[in-house]
Structure formats: structure tokens, C-alpha cells
Amino acid sequence: MHIAIVGAGIVGVTTAYELTCDGHEVSVFEQRSAAAEESSFANAGLSSPALxxxxxxxxxxxxxxxxxxxxxxxxxxxxxxxxxxxxxxxxxxxxxRSPALPMALSALEQLGRYSQARMRWVSEQLQVDAExxxxxxxxxxxxxxxxxxxxxxxxxxxxxxxxxxxxxxxxxxxxxxxxxxxxxxxxxxxxxxxSGNCRLFAQMLRYAAQERGAQFHFNAQVTGLDAAPAGLRIAGETLPRRFDAVVVCAGVAAAALLRPLGAELPMxxxxxxxxxxxxxxxxxxxxxxxxxxxxxxxxxxxxxxxxxxxxxxxxxxxxxxxxxxxxxxxxxxxxxxxxxxxxxxxxxxxxxxxxPTLPDGAPIVGPSGLPGVWVNAGHGGCGYAFASGSARALADLMAQRAPEVDLQHFALRRF
Structure with a gap:
């Protein structure tokens, strides 16, 4: 598939890397001039234990x-x-104060543990060390x-x-x-x-994704999304760009992009x-x-x-x-x-x-409910801790494979 990713923070870059590893043609659109320039720029860097x-x-x-x-x-x-x-x-x-809190925390713990293992595996495969x-x-x-x-x-x-x-x-x-x-x-x-350097890891994975064919478009502001067929609109361009699928990894901006399509993210x-x-x-x-x-x-x-x-x-x-x-x-x-x-x-x-934080502290990882539009956003202060696991699980889901970590708690429909 030809897949567009909106956002080149740590979540967008890891998603691009995992999808290119699966053989997809990937195009990443980022409004800044480089990867990991916003929430991923100088965060704490603690990756485990995520909780x-x-x-x-x-x-x-x-x-x-x-x-x-x-x-x-x-x-x-x-x-x-x-x-x-x-x-x-x-x-x-x-x-x-919710009675469902223990279950929610357990889901976050599982995602954090899976993500740490995936990050280590990727680092070993690429022979990189993000400090x-x-x-x-x-x-x-x-x-x-x-x-x-x-x-x-x-x-x-x-x-x-x-x-x-x-x-x-x-x-x-x-x-x-x-x-x-x-x-x-x-x-x-x-x-x-x-712990590690989130921005450095994102830059390393960006280059690894590019070596596998991913294209990164910087200074490209996405102003809107389309579904059925999937696509996106770029500031300064008259016609929308069409793709087989779009993955929204735009951090805080994800809510504004999805709202016109009827998907509400309380972010x-x-x-x-x-x-x-x-x-x-x-x-x-x-x-x-x-x-x-x-x-x-x-x-x-x-x-x-x-x-x-x-x-x-x-x-x-x-x-x-x-x-x-x-x-x-x-x-x-x-x-x-x-x-x-x-x-x-x-x-x-x-x-x-x-x-970019949702009320229950958990990200959204999965389909948006709109044809061809997927979401991987809302990781709060745990973007570095959850990015690798979220990206791999979403790539599996898009390939109609069962992810190795349960994503039920991270569905958009919970809101």
C-alpha cells in the first residue's frame, strides 16, 4: 500500500519505519523543517518503566x-x-477515580513492556544507540x-x-x-x-526508514484529511493527495484534523x-x-x-x-x-x-472508524516509551495480523 503519515515526531517516525519494514510505500508529511522538533525534541527520555x-x-x-x-x-x-x-x-x-483504572493501568504497563522490547530489538538490528x-x-x-x-x-x-x-x-x-x-x-x-535521547532515536529511525524507501516531506502543513478515498490536503496545493491509507501521528494537531470527519478526540x-x-x-x-x-x-x-x-x-x-x-x-x-x-x-x-494527552492517559492506536484513516496519537508524556510498540502493533493491525499486544484499551471508540 501507499501510506501517508501525518507528523514526524517519535510516533510518526517509528510508524514510518515499521510500515517500510513491512514493504509499504510510505510518505511522511511534517509541518516543521526536521523530524522530532515538537513534543519529541527535549522530553525526559525515560522509556522504562513507562508507568x-x-x-x-x-x-x-x-x-x-x-x-x-x-x-x-x-x-x-x-x-x-x-x-x-x-x-x-x-x-x-x-x-x-474510575473502577476501571486498574485495567487501564495494566494495559499501559503491557504496552510499555512490549514497546521497550521492540525498541531494543530495533536498536540491535540497526546497531544504533540513542545514548x-x-x-x-x-x-x-x-x-x-x-x-x-x-x-x-x-x-x-x-x-x-x-x-x-x-x-x-x-x-x-x-x-x-x-x-x-x-x-x-x-x-x-x-x-x-x-532512558535515552528521544530526538536522537527519532533521527536514527528517520534515516533507516529513508534507506528503506520512505519519503519525508518537511515544511508541509497538512490542512485537512479525506476518507473514502483516503487522502490529505497540503497548504499551498490546490488538489488533495490520494493514498491507500493515512495514519495520523500529529500529536496535539490530531484532534483538529480528525474533527471535520466526525471523529472526536478529547485531547x-x-x-x-x-x-x-x-x-x-x-x-x-x-x-x-x-x-x-x-x-x-x-x-x-x-x-x-x-x-x-x-x-x-x-x-x-x-x-x-x-x-x-x-x-x-x-x-x-x-x-x-x-x-x-x-x-x-x-x-x-x-x-x-x-x-498530547487524552483523559485516561492512554493513546489511540488503531482505526479511526473512517475508511482508510488510522490513528496513532495521544501518547502524553510517554511518547518515547510507547512509540516503538504502538508503531509495530499498528503496522500489524493494518496488515490484518493480530498484534502481539492487546490494543482494545487503545481504540478510539472508547470515547
Missing amino acids: LIPLAAPGIGGPQSNRLWGRHAAVRLAKGVTASELRWLWRWRKAG TGRGALVLLRTVEDLAHVQPALQLLREAGMAIHDVDAETARQIEPGLSPDTPLIGALHIPDGE AALHGYSISAPVREDSHAPQGSVVDPLHRVTITRQGQRVRIAGGTELGRGDGAHHAPTLQTLYQAISGWFPGGVQVSSGQVQVWRGAR
Whole structure:
């Protein structure tokens, strides 16, 4: 088949790669001038365990009463928040109290585990390494910190993932750069945890897909979709382009593209921040990944840089970065790993990006309900963690093969 993909973020690129591996003719359309320029540009990079990514699902992250209010609120309402975004927030909070939450989290855990295995397999086949880091620590200041991740921990342990309770001394042996002065009663060690450079992996797969025949069209803004026959319209072109199938991997823009066709995606852009800084002293810097559940901050080692990510804002904002959120990120790296990175150098990169998120935290992977139009979007903060698995499963589905992971929970019809 000749298949068009809308969007060249991590999800679009992995989808292009998997479809070209199946022998399809693939054309990717991206409004930016390069791949992975938006949500995939400088995200946290934690790929496993996916459920430990802050706000991976609405039922993880502490008591519901602390989600919007208090010093460590999970979501900050930024300027410009709309009525539709507030309705989305109500649905998100409702999903966190749903009796179906355990089943939803289990589906996410399975997709995350499958995706990690697929990413590793692809990396081995292509002989590429996207600055992969092994091992993860969840740092516990107090016993109460466990409440923020307990639902995820239970599922991960039930699925057979090795999670070790370690004391503070052992935690500092695993991560020698951890400050001896920062309060720490213990940690959770996940030896199979993994992180990497999402943008770098996307670029590597883009070239691999191109070698297999995929064509990437940059600076090409898709203004509309067609079904029966499938096609898309490009800004500046008078006639639509026809394809055998179209896959929408357009992140936040996916909802607007599908709405005129009658497919409603209740998607919101949750904006997060990251700081990327060069390693100053290797022995003082993190060696793997670290999660601070209280502040919902992740710290990942990416080659000779360290990325500190956190913060969640609903609303467009006023164009300026939220200084208190950035201060929390700087304090996290200086408090946990003093002297490990050069936070005052001119090489520090500060980024704010959108996480296209659905109310239940799960992506949509599968048919849109419209002839020839498919969807692989809404991965929230777990795009890097879910991309490889989602892409492979969707490619199997389009080939009328049974995917190796159950996609029932990720169908659009659930909305």
C-alpha cells in the first residue's frame, strides 16, 4: 500500500519505519523543517518503566486532592486556559477515580513492556544507540513518597519486573553522585529501567526508514484529511493527495484534523519543561535515571549531558517560561547531584513542550472508524516509551495480523 503519515515526531517516525519494514510505500508529511522538533525534541527520555513517568496516567501521582492545589500540585493552570481544557481536566480527574483504572493501568504497563522490547530489538538490528542509560532509582525522602507511585509499583511487580527496596546507603552506592546531605530514607531500584535521547532515536529511525524507501516531506502543513478515498490536503496545493491509507501521528494537531470527519478526540496539551546541561564531573553526575516522585521530576543521563524534566501546565501560558517550575528543576539537580552538571554554562538548554494527552492517559492506536484513516496519537508524556510498540502493533493491525499486544484499551471508540 501507499501510506501517508501525518507528523514526524517519535510516533510518526517509528510508524514510518515499521510500515517500510513491512514493504509499504510510505510518505511522511511534517509541518516543521526536521523530524522530532515538537513534543519529541527535549522530553525526559525515560522509556522504562513507562508507568513511572510523571503523570503517565491519571491514577498515578498521589492523592486526588493534591492534583491541583498545594505546593506540589500535579497540574498548574496557566494563563489562557479554556473552558474545553477545564472540561478535559474534569474528565482526567474522573478517570483517576474510575473502577476501571486498574485495567487501564495494566494495559499501559503491557504496552510499555512490549514497546521497550521492540525498541531494543530495533536498536540491535540497526546497531544504533540513542545514548541509552540503564537502571532507574525512585528516590524516597519520606515513607509518604511511596503513595505517589504505589499504583504503578503494584502493577509492575505483578507483571514480574524486578523492583528492589534499598536503603539510603545502597542507593548512594548505585548512584555515587547522590548528595549525602539531601534527606533520603531509601529508594526503589529498577535494574531494567531505561532512558535515552528521544530526538536522537527519532533521527536514527528517520534515516533507516529513508534507506528503506520512505519519503519525508518537511515544511508541509497538512490542512485537512479525506476518507473514502483516503487522502490529505497540503497548504499551498490546490488538489488533495490520494493514498491507500493515512495514519495520523500529529500529536496535539490530531484532534483538529480528525474533527471535520466526525471523529472526536478529547485531547489536551499538557506542557512540560526540561533543562539539558553538560556533565561537569562524571563521578558526581547521575549514571542512569532518577525519579523524584514528590516533585514529579525525572533526571536522566544522556551521554555527556543530563536532562532534568518536570512540571505540567494546562493552558497556552503567556509566552514566558514559568520561573518557579524551572527553579524546581534546577534545585532538583543541584540538591540530588551537587557539582554533577554545569548549570551555569552557556550550553544549558531550556525547553517547554506540549504533551498530547487524552483523559485516561492512554493513546489511540488503531482505526479511526473512517475508511482508510488510522490513528496513532495521544501518547502524553510517554511518547518515547510507547512509540516503538504502538508503531509495530499498528503496522500489524493494518496488515490484518493480530498484534502481539492487546490494543482494545487503545481504540478510539472508547470515547
